[in-house]
Amino acid sequence: MKSLKVGNLDVRPGKVEKGSLGTFYRGDGAAVDIPLIVINGAGDGPTLWLSAGMHGQELSGVGVIWELVRDKVKPASLKGAVIAVPFMNPFSFTGGTYFTPQDGLNLHSTFPGDPEGSLTERLANLVYEEGIKKADVVIDLHCNPENAMMFTYAFDPDDQGVGRKGYKLAKAFGLTTVDGKPKPEGVSADIQDVAYHLGIPSFLVELTPYYSISPLAVSVGVRGVLNVMKSLMMIEGEIEPQVDVHVIEGRLGIVFGTSSRGGLVVPETSLGASITKGQTVGRVVDFFGDTLEEIINPVDGWMLTWPYLNHVFTGELVAMYVYPKG
Ligand SMILES: [Zn+2]
Incomplete structure (x- = not known):
């Protein structure tokens, strides 16, 4: 070296x-x-x-x-x-x-x-x-x-x-x-x-x-x-599984869901949960709690993320989903 x-x-x-x-x-x-x-x-x-x-x-x-x-x-x-x-x-x-x-x-x-x-x-x-x-x-x-x-x-x-x-x-x-x-x-x-x-x-x-x-x-x-x-053989030892967090196995694609209506985001599906295409996974609501838009999952897969903030504007990222590839 x-x-x-x-x-x-x-x-x-x-x-x-x-x-x-x-x-x-x-x-x-x-x-x-x-x-x-x-x-x-x-x-x-x-x-x-x-x-x-x-x-x-x-x-x-x-x-x-x-x-x-x-x-x-x-x-x-x-x-x-x-x-x-x-x-x-x-x-x-x-x-x-x-x-x-x-x-x-x-x-x-x-x-x-x-x-x-x-x-x-x-x-x-x-x-x-x-x-x-x-x-x-x-x-x-x-x-x-x-x-x-x-x-x-x-x-x-x-x-x-x-x-x-x-x-x-x-x-x-x-x-x-x-x-x-x-x-x-x-x-x-x-x-x-x-x-x-x-x-x-x-x-x-x-x-x-x-x-x-x-x-x-x-x-x-x-x-x-x-x-x-x-x-990479840079150090010795056995690979350790990530046992402390939920891991979805297999090859996965990602889909970015965006909101049509702005408002507060109310998640109704937990992270890592298995979801089916067309399922309502959460809602965008107004300050009265009334639903402005249902958040519809577009794939058969799993919930990956909810938005960074607890609200979205029109067109902003409202959720990420993953789906099995191949
Ligand atoms: Zn970063």
Whole structure:
């Protein structure tokens, strides 16, 4: 294993170091570093990119990285390396927002970014050039509110190359796994899309809840990342099933249900419940509690999430459903 240069770090084999992926500046001139942890294993193996904190409220993934670095991944017994960024978007974090407050952009859909663009575009480009391009596998940790199942999102395993590899790693993580298609190359896209087009297996993790570092989410996330590292032979050990949360097995597609009427959302079906096509799974109601619209499930499958807030506008996401594929 050689020394690994990332950001302002140059980490020798068998060492772990903390530093900065890159530096940006606030309006008062103060520097804001993008926190970076590099664990360079004593043995040869793949390099895993592990990020959290892309969205300011999504904190449990941050706790996952802290615990992995503090207690679980030891450089002496590691084959390969981990490049970990616990807070990818500190501006979104300090703003407590999903979007970067300074330019209103969503880092998640801004890759590969632009080194001469806005703050979020520059941040995306830094992550892309300095991080993703140095990785062999990419895992990005997110969180949904508590009214969602924990799940992973990977690419179509029928793709015999990079999609299949990423899907198998997502399955090793151990949660309900949904698969879809990558966005085309050349458009502003998600971190896992640009990784895919570089030929790097990738998947996204959605833990719950957000706004706090949840012990359950941290435990699930740590177990999942260690499972992936075991399947990559980076560490030794048996894959552990995710016994603490409900997991829907098999290959799954996802459907995004939107609302025609705005109003308060009243769920009437629990997460993970088996549902049939055409079933009323909940209601959109007004301030008097009167029904404005029944929420009709469009597939035979299972409930995956309810909305982020307890209300929706016309056309907003009201529920996600999953269905068996193939
Ligand atoms: Zn997110």
